[in-house]
Amino acid sequence: MCGAPINRILTGLAVADMLVMVEYVPFACYMYLVFPDTRNFPYSWAVFILFHVHFSQILHTISICHTLTLAIWRYIAIRHPQQSLIWCTETRCNLAIATSYILPLFLCIPSYLVFHIRETTIKENSTKVVLYHLDVSDIAKPSLITSSVSGVVIKLLPCAILTVISCCLIRALYKVNTRKQALKGYNSCSTNQPVQTDKRLSKAEKKADRTTRMLVAILLLFLITEFPQGILGLLSGIHGTCFFRHCYVIFGDLMDILALINGAINFILYCFMSRQFRLTFEKLFKPAALKKWSPKGTQTDIQTTYV
Numbered sequence: 312m313c314g315a316p317i318n319r320i321l322t323g324l325a326v327a328d329m330l331v332m333v334e335y336v337p338f339a340c341y342m343y344l345v346f347p348d349t350r351n352f353p354y355s356w357a358v359f360i361l362f363h364v365h366f367s368q369i370l371h372t373i374s375i376c377h378t379l380t381l382a383i384w385r386y387i388a389i390r391h392p393q394q395s396l397i398w399c400t401e402t403r404c405n406l407a408i409a410t411s412y413i414l415p416l417f418l419c420i421p422s423y424l425v426f427h428i429r430e431t432t433i434k435e436n437s438t439k440v441v442l443y444h445l446d447v448s449d450i451a452k453p454s455l456i457t458s459s460v461s462g463v464v465i466k467l468l469p470c471a472i473l474t475v476i477s478c479c480l481i482r483a484l485y486k487v488n489t490r491k492q493a494l495k496g497y498n499s500c501s502t503n504q505p506v507q508t509d510k511r512l513s514k515a516e517k518k519a520d521r522t523t524r525m526l527v528a529i530l531l532l533f534l535i536t537e538f539p540q541g542i543l544g545l546l547s548g549i550h551g552t553c554f555f556r557h558c559y560v561i562f563g564d565l566m567d568i569l570a571l572i573n574g575a576i577n578f579i580l581y582c583f584m585s586r587q588f589r590l591t592f593e594k595l596f597k598p599a600a601l602k603k604w605s606p607k608g609t610q611t612d613i614q615t616t617y618v
Contacts, residue, residue, distance in 0.1 A: 315587065316384065316399055316400075316401055316404035317381070317384060317385070317388075318587050318588060319404055319405070319408060320377060320380055320381045320384060320404065320407070320408060321381070321581050321588060322588075323377050323408045323411060323412070324374060324377035324378065324381065324577070324581075325577075325578060325581055327370050327373040327374040327377060328374060328573075328574035328577055328578065329574075330370050331367060331370045331371065331374070331570065331571070331574055332571055332574050332575070334363065334366055334367060334370070335367070335567070335571060337359075338359075338360075338363050341356065341359075352442035352443050352444055353443065354428070354443045356443070357428045357443035357444055357445060358428065360445050361426060361427075361428060361445060364422075364426060364445070365419070365422070365423060368419050368422050369415050369416060369419050371465075371537075371570065372414075372415035372418055372419055372465050373411055373412055373415045374574075375415075375465065375466075375469045375533075375537065376410070376411035376412075376414060376415060377408070377411045378469075378473065378529065378530065378533050379469055379472060379473065380407045380408070380411055381526065381529070382473055382476040382477070382480070382526065382530055383476065384399055384404075384407075385480065385523060385526050386476055386479055386480055386483070387399055389480065389483045389484070389487070389523060390479070390483055418464065418465055419465070422465075424448060425447060425448060426445050426446070426447065426448060427445070427446065427448040428443055428444070428445060428446075429443070429444060429445070429446040430442070430443060431443075431444065447555065447556075465541075466537050466538070466540050466541025466544060467538070467541035467542070467545065469537070470533075470534055470537055470538045470541060473530050473533060473534060474534065476530070477527055477530045477531065477534075480523055480526065480527055480530075481527060483523075484523050484524070484527075525580050525583050528580055529577055529580050532573050532576060532577065532580075533573065535569070535573075536566075536569045536570055536572075536573040539562075539566065539569075540566050543558065543559045543562060543566075544559070546558070546559075547559050
């Protein structure tokens with residue numbers, strides 16, 4: 312499946328989304344099933360929460376970088392179809408994917424400074440008990456400038472870029488459809504004999520249009536998920552710790568749910584977007600008992616859209 316460049320990018324994006332959802336399972340189980348009954352604050356759990364915060368942030372940033380790469384890749388393919396064969400090579404695709412996984416480790420450095428583990432000692436039944444919990448670090452308390460940087464660089468800037476690319480993709484798709492309608496009208500007037508090559512070309516064009524529409528849907532879902540987080544992060548940097556504690560933290564669960572829903576819906580869109588993605592998923596997870604009842608389809612060697 313990873314032979315075509317766009318499928319490699321989709322695979323990298325799917326892996327990042329999968330890791331986000333898998334990592335949320337132990338967090339959700341403890342937070343909503345175990346913790347309400349025990350009300351314990353052990354050090355090991357505080358370490359896991361700190362890991363969860365940074366790990367999910369890094370994976371979100373990896374997903375953002377892959378989404379940007381996917382959008383730029385598709386825009387070049389539509390806007391500059393001839394040059395895309397030169398610009399969008401396999402080597403550059405591998406470099407873009409590797410960069411999308413490595414760069415977030417450095418982009419998220421400001422967010423590493425926001426939280427730390429704080430000890431709180433209380434008396435319970437004449438016994439001192441030490442509670443370990445996450446709190447805003449002393450470095451980030453004065454102005455939360457790190458949250459502002461994270462909100463702008465990691466969230467709002469990619470959202471702005473993707474908004475522009477989405478508008479360009481929609482505009483390019485509209486122009487392509489207008490041009491095809493004009494060519495259909497011209498061909499119907501010039502000849503009445505159907506040509507097999509035209510049918511194949513029309514099928515390939517429909518596949519390319521479907522791919523672009525699915526990509527636009529992915530970009531819009533991304534904007535709905537990430538834009539509110541960027542705004543809240545920016546406001547936290549402007550208004551300080553009070554806004555962060557009373558607003559950002561309150562909407563944290565809602566933003567997490569949006570991110571998980573986004574990852575789940577994206578997987579469905581990947582299957583619609585890429586035929587090879589569907590076939591590979593079917594080979595890996597379809598039960599053997601159902602395979603013998605499936606109709607055997609014919610496969611052509613012609614590939615024009617690399618999906």
